[in-house]
Amino acid sequence: MKSFDETLAIFADEESRKALRTMQRGIEREALRINADNELALTPHPASLGAALTHSRITTDYSESLMEFITPVYTDVDQMLKGLTETHAYAVQHLNGEKLWPVSMPCYVGDEKQIPISYYGTSNSGILKRLYRKGLTYRYGALMQIIAGVHFNFSVSDALWQTLYQHSDKQLSLGDFISDRYFDLIRNYRRLVWVLPYLFGASPAICRSFIKDQQTELDFLTHSSGTLYRPYSTSLRMSDLGYTNKEQEKLSISYNSLQEYLQGIKAAIKMPSKKFADIGVNVDGEYRQLNANILQIENEFYAPIRAKRVTKRGEKPSEALCRAGVQYIEVRALDVNPFSPIGIDASQVRFLDLFLLYCLMQPSAKVDAAGEKEIAANLKAVVLEGRKLGLILSRNGEAISLQQWMRELFADLGRIAAVIDGDDRVYADTLAHWSEAVENPEMTLSGRIWQSLAQTGLDHGAWVRQLAEQYHRQLVDYPIPQAALASLDAEAAASIEQQHQLEASDKLDFEQFLAEYFRANTQVDEPVH
Template sequence: MKSFDETLAIFADEESREALRTMQRGIEREALRINADNELALTPHPAILGAALTHSRITTDYSESLMEFITPVYTDVEQMLTGLTETHAYAVQHLDGEKLWPVSMPCYVGDEQQIPISWYGTSNNGIMKRLYRKGLTYRYGALMQIIAGVHFNFSVSDSLWQTLYQHSDKQTSLCDFISEHYFGLIRNYRRLVWVLPYLFGASPAICRSFIKDQQTELQFLTHSSGTLYLPWSTSLRMSDLGYTNKEQEKLSISYNSLQEYLEGIKAAIKMPSKKFADIGVKVDGEYRQLNANILQIENEFYAPIRAKRVTRRGEKPSEALSRAGVQYIEVRALDVNPFSPVGIDAAQVRFLDLFLLYCLMQPSAKVDALGEKEIAANLKAVVLEGRKPGLMLTRSDKAISLQQWLKELFADLSRIAALIDGEDKLYQHTLDDWYQAVENPEMTLSGRIWQTLENSGLDHGTWVRQLAEKYHRQLVDYPLSSASVASFEAEAAASIAQQNQMEQDDKLDFEQFLAEYFRADTKVDEPVH
């Protein structure tokens, strides 16, 4: 594989640089609905917004209360964020006074048993989506499932792939070349994933109400009434307290190739779990979960990044990857940014562009068991102590300070910025801004949150409530064009009609449908492209 310098040299001409700067992106932002008392809203997903099962932009995740806002694919950063803002605004303007909780970690949750699981209608697909979530409740509890995040979908242009392929040895097909290099990106991302909670981690403190009776090894301190924290933490959402799955530690899913990854996923779906078997699958005639395996379905595999391809109707994610290879990657290690009304801002997106291009261009050795331990240890250290002065990490089995590693990374990112920047130097300015957080951890998102709490004297919950009110007013007052409103209304109506049609078209009863779904051949063939 070419060195980083050799790959950069490919982009000496303007045509190649244009191929490099033409990136496709999309965002999925989750947010809990809260009521007038600032508690979790227990009301159904508003019918006026359409059917959560089939709407492409406004849906729900685990809970009826956990909204998800999805953008189409964009090549322009500002247009994408404008589209995301419009979707937020339209939804908020139809929430009947309910607001969105603007951080990742929930607060003011009463009885966990009251958290409403998402409802997707009576089609077999809708029932299965709900049952899968019911299984998550039995397996991990409902509280963990209402932690919100932001997912960033990213791909490079076809012309970039053609450029890179033309400079390769061409020993594989273009499709295999693309998948191989996306998995190289994924491996480098996993080695460097700690960078994202360091810069963008936004859950250094939580409300005491989230802990309730949970057992945790974390030694929390109390900052103010109801606020728990760790002195140097960045992202409690990414800690063992947050969205993790201890059972999945038994899995050894490899990212060393598409084929190994698919084999690992297939094995995981068939791997029985004694712990989950004890829950029962169908008890007294009622389903509790889809099955008793470590993964009910592929979506249950928790990972900070995923290889993706748009699926055809009825196709599983791994089947799509096997059919035609990797199309894009999904970054899943982002906390909700409380300093943005839509949970993410342009400075983060541009940094992610550079970061992911770097992961693509840098040579990417395969990861062995020792490398996996190093990846996990570095991530845990930054999640729990990322702002600690002098924090040391491990790179290729050698100690290195977090700050030194970041300085080296930013130097390489600056070289990529020089290739894709126009006269406005937007990418270099982005790096300059985030470099302040390299020099001073208090300039990270978690550091800024902590300074805000310290300076204001507010407890975490009160501060977030004030933010929720502020963003609610902004989004309620956001001017939507008549064309935009008409588009949302049309999609709401179309999504309801589509769900109704799905319910009418079902020919199998649910038992038969589920049997058919899991009857697929478990053998993993070589991907056919």
């Protein structure tokens, strides 16, 4: 593979630069609904928003209370965020006064047993989605499942792939080359994933009600009667307290190639778990989980990045990858940004553009067991102590300070920004904005949260409540353009009709459907493009 300098030099002419700057992006933002008492809303997903099973832009994740807003694919950052804002506003205007909780970690949770699991109707596919979530409840508890995040979907242009392929040795087919290079990106991302919780981590404190009776090895300080924190933490959402799965530590899924990755996923789906077997699968005629394996389905594999391809109806993610290779990647290491009413802002998106392009251009060695340990240790250190000045990380077995590593990274990102910007400065300005956080941890999102708490004198929960109210008023008053309003109205109605059609078209009972679902697990040992 070419060096970073050699790859960057490819983009000297305007046509190549255009191929580089034409990126496709999409966002999935999760947010809990809260009621007038600022507690978790226990009401059903509003029927006026359509059917969560079949709506492409407004759905639910684990819980009826955990909304998810999804954008189509965009090449323009501002248009994407405008569309996401319109979707948020439409939803809030149909919530009958309920608000959205504007941070990742939940608060004011009463009895965990009252957290409502998402309901998707009576079709077999709807029952499967609900039962999978029921299994998550038995396996990890409901509290862990109502942690919200932001997922960022990213791909580069076909023109860029053609350009890179023409400068390669062409030993692979174009499809194999693309998958190979996306896995190069993924490995580099995993080595550098700590950068995202450092800059964008926004869960440095948690509500005491979230801990309840959980056993944790983390030492917390008390900021107020209801708030627990660690002095230098950035993203408790990404700590062992957050969205993690100890049982999955037994898995050794490799990112060294698409074939190894698919083989690992296939093995994981079939790997039995003694712990989960003790729960039972079908107990006294009632399903508790889909099966007793470490993964019920492959979606249960928790990872800060995923290789993806748009699936056909009824197709599993690994089947789509096996069929046609990697189409895009999904970044899953982003906390909800509390300083934005939609959970993410343009400066974050443009930083992610540069960061992911860097991960694509930089040579990417295979990762061995020592490398995996280093990746995990660096991430843990930044999640728990990222704002501690002088924090030491490990790079290829050598000690390096977080600040020094970030300075070197930002220098390379600046070179990419210069190529993309041309006569503009939008990416250079983005880097200038976030470079302040390299030298001053208080300029990170987690640092800004503590500054806000100090300035307002509020505890964390009260501060978030104020934000929820502020964003609620903004979104209620937001003027949705008529065309967008008509489109969302039409999709809400169409999604309900589509769910009814699915329910009417089922030919198998659920037992038969489930058996067929697992029997249809195709061979994924040999990807074919």
